[in-house]
Amino acid sequence: MIVVGVVTAAIVSFVVSAMLYATPPVAALISRTSTPRPGIGMPAQIAFVMLRGLAAAAVLAALLIAGDRHGVGSGAALGALVAVLPVTILSGAIVHENVPIPTALVHMSDWILKLVISGAVLGLFI
DSSP states (O other): OHHHHHHHHHHHHHHHHHHHHHSHHHHHHHHHHOOOOTTOOHHHHHHHHHHHHHHHHHHHHHHHHHTTOOSHHHHHHHHHHHTHHHHHHHHHHHHHHOOOHHHHHHHHHHHHHHHHHHHHHHHHHO
16 A cells, blocks of 8 residues: 555645646746756656656655654655755755745745645555
8 A cells, every 4th residue: 555655645746746837927937937958858857757756755655654653644744844855955056056036935835745745645545
């Protein structure tokens, strides 16, 4: 059941992320402030996002199991706790790489949502 939970969490986080980036204000902001890497087509980008979601969900599942934690609440709490990592990395991108703050906030929000929701979904299976 754990593998099913990891795959389900990755799919749900992908859908939530797609919904976030598809909202008109976010889509407009990202199109103005981000430059896609040339030569990487949409199928490869989708596969990469799914792989990242699977990796994140697998780490959350391993931490839930290692900590002997179960349930939606524990999963969501763990996701919120782990969300400090991408927030820290993206805040560094603001300071050191001049990434526009609104763009970084969208990416931070995306990862916070992904991790909290993935944790909650995993809690249904663990």
